[in-house]
Amino acid sequence: MRQTLLPDLVVDAHGASSGVGITVEHGRLVAVGPATEGERLPGRALAPGFFNDHSHAFQRGLRGAVEQVEPSHPRDDFWTWREQMYALAGGLAPDSIHEVSRRSYGEMLSAGYTTVTEFHYVHHHPDGTKYEDPNALAKAVTLAAEDTGIRLLLLPVAYARGGLPRFRDPSVQAFLQRVDDLREWSEGRPLVEVGVGAHSVRAVPRGWLEEIGRYARRDDLPVHIHADEQPREIEECQAEHRLRPVELLAEAGFLGPSTTIVHATHAGEEELDLLSQHGASVCACPTTEGNLGDGFLPAESILERNLRLSVGTDSHVRIDPFEELREIETIARRLSGRRNILVAENETSPTPYLLRAGWGRGGPQAGDPADLIEIDLSHPALAGVEDRNLPSALVFGAGSGVVAGTWVDGRKKYTRGDPDG
Ligand SMILES: [Zn+2]
Numbered sequence: 390m391r392q393t394l395l396p397d398l399v400v401d402a403h404g405a406s407s408g409v410g411i412t413v414e415h416g417r418l419v420a421v422g423p424a425t426e427g428e429r430l431p432g433r434a435l436a437p438g439f440f441n442d443h444s445h446a447f448q449r450g451l452r453g454a455v456e457q458v459e460p461s462h463p464r465d466d467f468w469t470w471r472e473q474m475y476a477l478a479g480g481l482a483p484d485s486i487h488e489v490s491r492r493s494y495g496e497m498l499s500a501g502y503t504t505v506t507e508f509h510y511v512h513h514h515p516d517g518t519k520y521e522d523p524n525a526l527a528k529a530v531t532l533a534a535e536d537t538g539i540r541l542l543l544l545p546v547a548y549a550r551g552g553l554p555r556f557r558d559p560s561v562q563a564f565l566q567r568v569d570d571l572r573e574w575s576e577g578r579p580l581v582e583v584g585v586g587a588h589s590v591r592a593v594p595r596g597w598l599e600e601i602g603r604y605a606r607r608d609d610l611p612v613h614i615h616a617d618e619q620p621r622e623i624e625e626c627q628a629e630h631r632l633r634p635v636e637l638l639a640e641a642g643f644l645g646p647s648t649t650i651v652h653a654t655h656a657g658e659e660e661l662d663l664l665s666q667h668g669a670s671v672c673a674c675p676t677t678e679g680n681l682g683d684g685f686l687p688a689e690s691i692l693e694r695n696l697r698l699s700v701g702t703d704s705h706v707r708i709d710p711f712e713e714l715r716e717i718e719t720i721a722r723r724l725s726g727r728r729n730i731l732v733a734e735n736e737t738s739p740t741p742y743l744l745r746a747g748w749g750r751g752g753p754q755a756g757d758p759a760d761l762i763e764i765d766l767s768h769p770a771l772a773g774v775e776d777r778n779l780p781s782a783l784v785f786g787a788g789s790g791v792v793a794g795t796w797v798d799g800r801k802k803y804t805r806g807d808p809d810g
Contacts, residue, residue, distance in 0.1 A: 393427030401752025438503025441699025490533035500789035584611035608727030635660035675716030763794035
């Protein structure tokens with residue numbers, strides 16, 4: 390079905406235009422340009438949907454529950470938080486991971502995320518034995534995404550050592566067999582894509598990294614890994630390999646244009662150079678990194694090298710793309726004592742750079758998936774904002790409450806105030 394949407398404004402990274410229609414057919418945008426006929430969306434602006442490039446859906450279950458000091462751990466930090474996360478992960482079953490994932494993905498749609506990359510590492514029974522279907526939990530997560538209608542990039546994640554028994558596979562071959570099976574199962578599921586991941590250099594030894602890197606390259610799959618989130622992880626990597634995490638990944642052949650490093654909080658200049666040389670990307674998760682006390686994203690160094698940047702909600706302490714983007718620039722300001730830091734070449738504002746990180750593009754264009762958000766122009770946060778300043782007002786002065794509707798694959802999947810979504 391061909392349909393033209395006529396909002397008051399169409400937003401891109403540089404401004405907002407009136408008199409523009411967006412024509413949708415078979416789940417794609419087929420035209421973006423001057424139009425007078427179509428379905429009017431009064432009081433609304435249309436913008437691309439946001440990519441949430443790093444999620445552990447089940448960690449939504451920690452919301453509000455980890456914001457006090459446990460008497461047994463008077464000095465709370467990432468590592469004590471992790472104990473509570475393990476306790477939650479230890480109790481998951483197919484039904485409960487489906488339920489919490491559904492809640493996470495529903496909230497993401499309501500906040501304006503239309504695609505989620507799920508970094509999935511809870512695979513087996515609590516004692517480490519396989520489910521009858523060895524991908525039972527990954528499939529439960531996938532079905533939750535399909536229930537809500539969000540687009541999913543599912544990354545089954547390798548875990549070799551440490552953590553809980555249910556995270557671990559006995560060999561990299563056993564792990565990759567499960568990935569093969571999951572890829573086959575996902576064929577014919579239009580909103581689902583399967584890539585691959587390795588948890589971290591802490592949880593995955595060098596031999597596995599080499600195999601997983603080879604596998605991803607052979608089939609041109611997206612491949613993600615956590616790296617440089619905490620100083621201790623870097624110290625342990627140096628003790629084991631005499632290399633920093635990204636140096637190890639480079640030597641193991643893990644880096645390439647389809648590789649995404651999640652966090653890179655403490656990545657050194659040489660590590661960022663290596664990412665640049667291999668065309669790899671960085672996914673920042675500022676609200677989680679702030680909540681866990683990880684540190685500050687080296688955003689200026691990432692921009693200088695023109696590394697591709699995306700954002701993720703990771704632990705889901707917050708699910709709000711505007712806040713993630715704003716944090717990236719705010720961190721750069723706090724670190725430098727200046728303003729308007731992440732200004733890309735030929736730009737005068739950080740807003741285009743930040744929106745590109747959130748959308749993966751500069752604005753709605755013919756050929757893109759029909760994944761869109763409706764912005765409520767009557768929202769108090771946007772009152773009095775000039776059209777040309779709307780993108781910056783969204784990034785610097787708004788929150789997910791301005792999202793009034795979310796479209797995925799040309800269909801409306803979320804309507805604000807509608808109890809059925
Ligand atoms: Zn993570």
